[in-house]
Amino acid sequence: MGSLSYSHFVIFPFLSQGHTIPLLYLSRLLRRRSVVVTLFTTAGNSPSIRASLQDIDVSIIELPLPHNIDGVSTGVENTDKLSVGSSFLPFARATEHMKESFEEALETLQPPVSCVVSDSFLWWTLKSAQKIGVPRLGFFGMGNFSATMYQILGRFRPHAGVDSVDEPFPMTHFPEVKLTRNDFDPPFGDFNSSGPFVDFIIDCGIALATSKGLIVNSFHELESRYVDYWNKNLGPKAWNIGPLCLAAEISKSENASYLQWVDEKREKKEPVLYVSFGTQAEISPEQFLEIAQGLERSGVSFLWALKYKDLNFLPEFESRIKGRGLVAEEWVDQLKILQHEGVKGFLSHCGWNSVIESISAGVPILAMPFMAEQHNARFVAEEVGVGLRIMPRNGSVRGFVAAAEVEMKVRELMGGGKVAEEVRKRVAECGGAAHAAMKEGGSSWRTLDLLLHNLVPKK
Incomplete structure (x- = not known):
């Protein structure tokens, strides 16, 4: 036209x-x-x-x-x-x-x-x-x-x-x-x-x-x-x-320390889970601690974009996960991270921007909503099958999530099991369709x- x-x-x-x-x-x-x-x-x-x-x-x-x-x-x-x-x-x-x-x-x-x-x-x-x-x-x-x-x-x-x-x-x-x-x-x-x-x-x-x-x-x-x-x-x-x-546009943040860290993980063939809950989610220190414990116990390499510097468990946590996990308190270029070949999963609160960015990059999602993102989490896990849902321990879609649930779902998504394979296949299909739609x-x-x-x- x-x-x-x-x-x-x-x-x-x-x-x-x-x-x-x-x-x-x-x-x-x-x-x-x-x-x-x-x-x-x-x-x-x-x-x-x-x-x-x-x-x-x-x-x-x-x-x-x-x-x-x-x-x-x-x-x-x-x-x-x-x-x-x-x-x-x-x-x-x-x-x-x-x-x-x-x-x-x-x-x-x-x-x-x-x-x-x-x-x-x-x-x-x-x-x-x-x-x-x-x-x-x-x-x-x-x-x-x-x-x-x-x-x-x-x-x-x-x-x-x-x-x-x-x-x-x-x-x-x-x-x-x-x-x-x-x-x-x-x-x-x-x-x-x-x-x-x-x-x-x-x-x-x-x-x-x-x-x-x-x-x-x-x-x-x-x-x-x-x-x-x-x-x-x-x-x-x-x-x-x-x-x-x-x-x-492709950003020019190649020298960021967290990107260098993910580069090193890719070279070692250690897949990385990206973790971010956005800027608006209201999360208690107790819930943050459970997430940290679940990530630590999972044995998976992870990059956690975390802007909350007043969490008292962080110093000991960072020393224990050094080499396998990285807590980035600086601004993280989410689009660039999701497009990185070494990133194989995204633990997210499921804000719509994060969901659509992850799908576009072909990265499966671990859905852990805190506020108005419940429908997005349902959509990810049940409607289109591009991710898995982390559930609160009370059986509701809202509530406190235990470390054991985080650990289990992180391992399930980042492992090579049948469920993970199906999710990866589906998100690859949706990612391809996303690019085709915009061309x-x-x-x-x-x-x-x-x-x-x-x-x-x-x-």
Whole structure:
């Protein structure tokens, strides 16, 4: 199809690393189609975004965010720096104070804006887009499976007759998918969920429902049943144009000490398990200790990206695992690690970015969710079979995980048994499909083409 150099996309990520990164990849995709891109953020988030996009022509506009938000430390402009989970809601609500300056900037941009792509948590941007007469596309930081399950729960209430939070029930229209109330992040598994956070999600949902579409960081072949169901029964239209991480540039972090360590392990033919739980997971010191003990007892080589320096067990742990395990307290280039030939498994909290990056790299996943990632863990282990699930000792999908369970599942995934072979075969297939989807003529490539030509006004 022809050039779209006349198109101008505004991209506005939510102020969170996990929500921002895929939209930076989207910026690259759009620039490769000759689309003009302007990205909005705040002064505090701008330096890392500028560094990430320094090699491409993207305009970055900084908007002021209030520095006196109730319940939020002064000067915080990213959820990664929120001290407690209860700070999220006042922080997210405070983004609406950027609305006036956002709209002033939209009016002055040249060439005129064709489309606004904004995170679903920035619900108020819909009215800003409507004000200048352009379509708004929402962005979800989750996959189609998870989004669909939440919608079905809210619309059809399949959990209505279930007493226990751990009693399985079949999902409406997908009876073979059996979930529990604990699979849904509180308070959404409740029978009559209410409160300020629910009100916030409702506001975001209403804005999304009246937007022109939804960009999803996934690809049709991976979640076809749920993409098709969403587009036929729910909406707005889900445009699956990922994995967006495959639009990333190859980073230049070859000299990092942790990469040299993994290189050495590869040369010795010692497969490495990469361990990371992201930046937002709330994990107790006691749970960290159990994970450490399980990794130590497994006998497997591992690289653990761990930013918690105040864990008192770490010094003795690091001395005992020296040579076989490495705790990296520096920033770890996750994409580069997952693409490393020596990395043969990923112990993850199953944030969607991590899941889709691991699948794209063909690396099987050990799923150990802590917060809102329960559906992703189910998807990994039960829906597509690209990993194994680590389960809490209480029999629920939520709860304390014992060291013995970590040890057993690490050995099972990293060993050469039948289960591990099946998982590796499956993730290799999905990884190949991911790359094919993003290539010219692939499903995601075609979907992006359709989005650009059908949604953007011709000038």
